[in-house]
Amino acid sequence: MDYFVQQLINGLSLGSIYGLIAIGYTMVFGIIGMVNFAHGDVFMVSAFIALILFLILTQILGIASLGVALLVVLVLGMGLTALWSWVIERIAYRPLAGSFRLAPLISAIGMSIFLSNFVQVAQGPRNKPVPPMLNDVISIPLGGGTITISEKQFLIFVVTAVLLVAFWALVQKTKLGRAQRACEQDRRMAALIGVDVNRTVSLTFVIGGALAAVAGVMFMAYYGVVNFSDGFTPGVKAFTAAVLGGIGSLPGAVIGGLLIGLIETMWSAYFSIDYKDVAAFSILAVVLIFMPSGLLGRPDVEKV
Amino acid sequence: MQAGSQGGLPPASVSMRELVKEAAIWALVALGLCFPLIAFRTDQGFSHQTVLDARPYLVAALVIAVFAGRLLWRLFKHPQRTRRVLFPPLDLSHRHKAWLPRAGLAALLIFPWLALTLTGQAGAIKWIDNFGVQILIYVMLAWGLNIVVGLAGLLDLGYVAFYAVGAYTYAIIATYVIPATVPVLGPWAFWICLPIAGMLAAFWGILLGFPVLRLRGDYLAIVTLAFGEIIRLVLINWVDLTNGNIGIQTPRITFFGLPFTSRTGETTFADIFHLPGSPTVHRSIFLYYVILGLALLVAFVTQRMRRLPVGRAWEALREDEIACRSLGINTVNTKLTAFAMGALFGGLAGAFFGARQGFVNPRSFEFMESATILAIVVLGGMGSLVGVAVAAVVIIGGIELLRELDWLKSIFGDGFDPGQYRMLIFGFAMVLMMVWRPRGLIASREPSIALNEAKAVSGAHVKEGHG
Numbered sequence: 001m002d003y004f005v006q007q008l009i010n011g012l013s014l015g016s017i018y019g020l021i022a023i024g025y026t027m028v029f030g031i032i033g034m035v036n037f038a039h040g041d042v043f044m045v046s047a048f049i050a051l052i053l054f055l056i057l058t059q060i061l062g063i064a065s066l067g068v069a070l071l072v073v074l075v076l077g078m079g080l081t082a083l084w085s086w087v088i089e090r091i092a093y094r095p096l097a098g099s100f101r102l103a104p105l106i107s108a109i110g111m112s113i114f115l116s117n118f119v120q121v122a123q124g125p126r127n128k129p130v131p132p133m134l135n136d137v138i139s140i141p142l143g144g145g146t147i148t149i150s151e152k153q154f155l156i157f158v159v160t161a162v163l164l165v166a167f168w169a170l171v172q173k174t175k176l177g178r179a180q181r182a183c184e185q186d187r188r189m190a191a192l193i194g195v196d197v198n199r200t201v202s203l204t205f206v207i208g209g210a211l212a213a214v215a216g217v218m219f220m221a222y223y224g225v226v227n228f229s230d231g232f233t234p235g236v237k238a239f240t241a242a243v244l245g246g247i248g249s250l251p252g253a254v255i256g257g258l259l260i261g262l263i264e265t266m267w268s269a270y271f272s273i274d275y276k277d278v279a280a281f282s283i284l285a286v287v288l289i290f291m292p293s294g295l296l297g298r299p300d301v302e303k304v
Numbered sequence: 305m306q307a308g309s310q311g312g313l314p315p316a317s318v319s320m321r322e323l324v325k326e327a328a329i330w331a332l333v334a335l336g337l338c339f340p341l342i343a344f345r346t347d348q349g350f351s352h353q354t355v356l357d358a359r360p361y362l363v364a365a366l367v368i369a370v371f372a373g374r375l376l377w378r379l380f381k382h383p384q385r386t387r388r389v390l391f392p393p394l395d396l397s398h399r400h401k402a403w404l405p406r407a408g409l410a411a412l413l414i415f416p417w418l419a420l421t422l423t424g425q426a427g428a429i430k431w432i433d434n435f436g437v438q439i440l441i442y443v444m445l446a447w448g449l450n451i452v453v454g455l456a457g458l459l460d461l462g463y464v465a466f467y468a469v470g471a472y473t474y475a476i477i478a479t480y481v482i483p484a485t486v487p488v489l490g491p492w493a494f495w496i497c498l499p500i501a502g503m504l505a506a507f508w509g510i511l512l513g514f515p516v517l518r519l520r521g522d523y524l525a526i527v528t529l530a531f532g533e534i535i536r537l538v539l540i541n542w543v544d545l546t547n548g549n550i551g552i553q554t555p556r557i558t559f560f561g562l563p564f565t566s567r568t569g570e571t572t573f574a575d576i577f578h579l580p581g582s583p584t585v586h587r588s589i590f591l592y593y594v595i596l597g598l599a600l601l602v603a604f605v606t607q608r609m610r611r612l613p614v615g616r617a618w619e620a621l622r623e624d625e626i627a628c629r630s631l632g633i634n635t636v637n638t639k640l641t642a643f644a645m646g647a648l649f650g651g652l653a654g655a656f657f658g659a660r661q662g663f664v665n666p667r668s669f670e671f672m673e674s675a676t677i678l679a680i681v682v683l684g685g686m687g688s689l690v691g692v693a694v695a696a697v698v699i700i701g702g703i704e705l706l707r708e709l710d711w712l713k714s715i716f717g718d719g720f721d722p723g724q725y726r727m728l729i730f731g732f733a734m735v736l737m738m739v740w741r742p743r744g745l746i747a748s749r750e751p752s753i754a755l756n757e758a759k760a761v762s763g764a765h766v767k768e769g770h771g
Contacts, residue, residue: 035525045341052340055356083336095739102459103742105525106682109675110734117728119341128346128354232671236529243526274541281530288523289515 002145007269013153015261016160020215021238022253024208030184030248031204037108040235041115046081046216047226074217078210085209119228130224156218240284246297323378331371338363416589425581432588434704443696444599446680448649454687456642457622459525461674462532466647468669469508470501470654475552475664491561494659505651506644513643539666551665554658591660602649603689618642685744
């Protein structure tokens with residue numbers, strides 16, 4: 001029992017990271033109908049930005065308080081990653097608006113290759129260890145044993161929950177969120193009633209980038225090591241999560257992310273750690289075959 | 305201002321101040337992008353901790369370059385000038401259509417001899433093997449994927465899985481099965497495994513095709529991507545069968561049973577035919593013609609299939625699935641045949657790859673390969689065989705040429721490693737190609753069936769299919 005609850009906690013913290021990345025995929029897909037393949041690498045870039053900012057703050061500026069350092073890293077990292085995401089949209093996707101469907105996908109794949117190799121050239125191919133932080137654990141006795149939640153996991157839950165609520169309010173209550181939902185439903189109609197579609201698409205990329213940066217900071221703190229090739233697998237899994245939850249649906253992306261994280265952790269805990277990714281991908285295939293629009297997605301209406 | 309006037313000063317309405325302001329914004333964005341990733345390099349310290357190494361001059365140079373570049377661009381590029389098409393799409397109408405493939409084929413046939421005459425024994429291997437064979441493998445793979453994506457309109461992001469099935473079929477049968485059961489057939493391993501690899505890959509194509517046929521568009525793309533990753537992960541983790549990450553050493557290709565090189569003193573190809581020169585060159589030339597034959601087989605089958613009812617159904621399916629169903633076309637069978645045909649050719653190419661490398665491991669079957677093959681098909685104009693071949697030469701030839709950048713060391717000093725910029729340039733080139741030429745290099749395609757005369761159709765009228 002305690003083992004199961006422990007794995008549940010581990011799975012949920014991993015799933016929170018996937019969920020944050022998945023939101024970027026699902027929003028962009030909802031609004032312009034393209035798979036932003038480079039999003040996983042934007043996440044990797046953000047993890048590097050977070051690591052460098054953290055080292056600047058602690059080593060060069062000598063800030064002793066970990067809380068202050070992490071907060072600054074989070075805020076600055078979100079801004080800088082959002083800038084990356086914005087520039088990528090302007091260079092690689094905006095010129096292709098209205099082009100045929102595969103062109104943005106190929107462009108995004110090219111961007112993904114560019115980003116991971118750019119980081120490899122700029123930062124070197126080695127694993128970059130992160131100074132250990134937040135390793136204290138809270139132990140809770142349960143059943144016959146104890147479960148432990150590390151401060152890192154606690155931080156992940158809190159930050160994810162707070163940001164999701166803030167983000168939810170942004171989409172539901174603000175003018176920007178209304179414009180975004182309008183573009184998602186019908187881009188041309190939204191343009192006709194005075195929504196600046198290009199600006200809304202740009203802002204979608206900015207928000208997606210900022211949320212990926214949150215995931216990047218968490219990833220850096222949680223795993224303690226970053227590498228230039230870290231974008232691909234989490235990116236594919238987050239996309240899997242977005243599809244699993246029903247692509248285009250925001251709560252779906254979060255639920256999908258948590259599910260993928262849980263599946264992966266439970267599989268590693270109870271079966272074989274080697275095949276954890278195989279399990280995640282197989283479950284994706286099974287879900288899609290029996291529920292093609294995902295858990296919370298709208299069914300695809302075929303218009304003749 | 306008149307459109308079309310060349311260069312000169314910008315219109316009076318844009319003041320110099322605004323231009324400087326805009327360039328300054330660009331420079332600021334560049335500074336934002338450079339700030340953490342280029343300005344500080346993470347390095348390993350003495351006690352294995354990560355330390356930072358500041359590079360302020362590099363960032364300053366980049367930011368100034370962006371500022372100056374943008375300013376000059378705005379000064380000398382007329383904002384109202386009509387956009388000039390940089391590379392007009394090739395129009396393969398009647399005149400070109402007849403001679404281009406034939407001339408290309410003739411050039412392909414004489415290529416190894418030309419390379420041998422021009423560069424001699426030592427230089428020829430590089431040209432025949434690194435360029436010729438490498439490009440032809442991708443031509444074959446892209447033509448195979450073209451059946452699935454270009455003709456049937458099913459977006460497949462996991463094509464490399466079938467390539468892997470073919471390569472591992474060859475590796476396992478030729479290395480373990482044949483020596484253990486009928487060792488006499490050892491030298492014939494490649495020719496025995498080739499059809500088996502093709503059939504197994506086609507079988508996997510059908511196996512994958514069955515469940516995913518209900519999916520459309522991007523869902524199909526993600527499931528095929530997942531399938532490609534599953535195959536690769538199984539190859540890594542099923543160590544008993546595949547030897548995991550280390551891979552399998554495979555027997556080299558033979559000339560219909562005659563080995564090219566021999567460590568045990570058997571009669572070799574060069575002995576029988578009394579050929580001069582290095583046996584490695586003989587093998588490269590033989591490999592070149594084998595893959596050329598296999599690729600031409602794919603082209604031939606594709607051209608014939610397009611005229612068969614099933615081939616016409618593929619293209620109809622790409623244009624409109626609902627109309628197809630209304631007309632009584634069995635969409636399940638149509639999609640399955642497209643998947644199986646594509647997988648079959650992927651498997652054949654995989655078996656060839658295994659025999660050529662003399663070595664297979666899972667690193668050759670990463671997602672990058674699928675992405676490259678798909679990029680070739682899209683750049684080739686989706687559906688046009690000549691276009692796909694040209695695109696393969698451009699992309700794979702370009703990647704190989706980027707290996708030859710060692711002369712840059714004389715400019716930037718010895719610490720500069722041009723090799724690591726290869727994929728960086730490749731990725732960015734993919735983006736630029738899509739921005740400039742989203743419909744591919746070849747703009748027109750030949751209809752598979754026509755009423756009176758065959759007119760080339762613009763690629764822009766062809767749908768890309770929704771899976």
